[in-house]
Amino acid sequence: MAGKPLGLRMSRKTTPHRRLGTSVLLLSVFLGAALLPFVLSQPAKAAQFSLTLYVSALGWSFTSGGEARPGPVLLAVQGDQVDVTMTSEDFLPHGFFIDYNGNGVPDSGDFMSPQTSGTIQFSIPADTLGTYTYGDQVVTLNTGTWVTRVNSPPEASFHAPTATTSWTGGVSHDISFDVTDPDGDPIQVSVSYSYGGGASQAIKSFAAGPTNPQIVPWTPSGFSATDTVIRVVVQDSRGASQSFNSPAFTVDSAPPTILSFSPAAGASQVDRNSLIQVNWSEPMNEAKTAAAFGLKGAGGPWVAGTTTWSTDARQLTFRPSGSLAVGTQYEVHVNATSSDASDPGNALGHDSMWTFSTGTLTDRTPPRILSLSANPIAQVADGFVNVTADIEDTGGIATVTAAIQGPGRNQNVSMTHAS
Incomplete structure (x- = not known):
């Protein structure tokens, strides 16, 4: 393959032609x-x-x-x-x-x-x-x-996707990267993707444009994977080439589902200070999903309250601003616009509603910590530590968090039920 061997300024008496591409010169x-x-x-x-x-x-x-x-x-x-x-x-x-x-x-x-x-x-x-x-x-x-x-091969570096990227399937996304050639040669680019250890599938081949970044629109469809990789192969006009892989990232083509909720549908005699919880099949877009959630008495106004999320964004918890009314049926609404955390997000796609009824009781006794332990007792740097707590409450435990403090660390983490 031929390329630009020199990057020389021509005499003013000549008629040079500039190549399209980045202004990188050989001689x-x-x-x-x-x-x-x-x-x-x-x-x-x-x-x-x-x-x-x-x-x-x-x-x-x-x-x-x-x-x-x-x-x-x-x-x-x-x-x-x-x-x-x-x-x-x-x-x-x-x-x-x-x-x-x-x-x-x-x-x-x-x-x-x-x-x-x-x-x-x-x-x-x-x-x-x-x-x-x-x-x-x-x-x-x-x-x-x-x-x-000697001729040096071109190089490429990614802007998008990154290791934290989660792209919604069926929607166009911009693959973004820079390409350069140390010798100033024209660059041919081939872009492909793979997932699950399978073969690469072509997206697009083209001559690199004159300025970076190079943008390749891509609509992933028909699959969901957490190990998706974009591969960019760059080859100069002399035939020197290299391939570059993006970090593994997520493509999510499936809508979220509601796995469970509390209080249960049709539950009666529910404590008037109960929290309303919805458990999802995957991390959710917290803002969109919180906006799609509501609680109201049957035929009555929406109940004011605050919404919080678990650290993995899979559990929504709604805390009413005050105690619920005695002996009242309430409706929990989750609208179709609830969306998972991919970009721009898969919507739930349908409205969900269930009811429960309150009794007369109001739980005003806070939970009690019976025991707390860390295993191993002697911790080592970069090692794993299991923190175990026994919690007692007359009305049931909704959430448990642990505050981890130490040199260079001040963090609240959610604990999960051991059984």
Whole structure:
């Protein structure tokens, strides 16, 4: 495959064509300490590129009248061929050579062009790796640096998805990533996905655009997985390639379901200070789902209260602002707009409603902690600790949280029932 072997600024007398893509250049020039990129003609698959050089007794330049010592540093990629147009600005004989053997004079083993006092054209094969001095066959003080290096493959880095991404199936999402090529070559991109250890499935192939990030719209459908991976393969015009994988992320194509709730449907003599809880099959969008929840007396107004969530966002708890009325039937409503935590979210899709009736009792006795233990007793850094508590309450336990405090840690965690 051919690519851009050089990143040279053409003479103002030439007509260069800029390639589409990021402005990364292969053959560059240094005048003094400054890096001056050349602009090359559109690369061809034969890896032949045009360069215009000017020479006089004052040195080398890529612009007429700009000769200096040392001349520009020229950087090429192994396997490239540079077609040079060289003009003598002072009408004296000059000739270009690359001092491969390092003896300071043009001789056997060196690349040497014909000499001219006008304008000539010649080709330089970039086939010898390394850094060398180039010079003037006639004016020995006219020197510069020529570098031939191996072709480096392109690179890619992801913006989206990330390890915390959860994308809703059946909805378009933007895969976002940057691509770069150290040598400034055009880049071809292939994007695919896989999950569950299965084979990769193609999403799109395209030539990288001129600016980053590269955006690839994708609509995952027909599957749910927590180990979905996006693969990006980047290949330059010389054939060097690499593949890059996104972090594993979630695709969720299934709507959530209500696993259980409390008080139970049809329950009677429910304590008037009871909490209302809904347990879900997966983490939920807390804001959307809380907005879709409501409690009211049959035919009456909505009951005011506060909504809280378990740390895994699977359990909604509604605490009425005051005690419920004596001997009253209440309706619990969960609307169809309840949504899981994927982006933008799978909706429940249907309204749910159940009822329960209160009795006369009001539980005003708080729960009591009977025992608390940690196993192992002697903890070690980065080890696991099981915290166990026995809790007693006349009306039943709704939630238990533990406060973990220590050097660099101050955290509340939810505890789960052991049986």
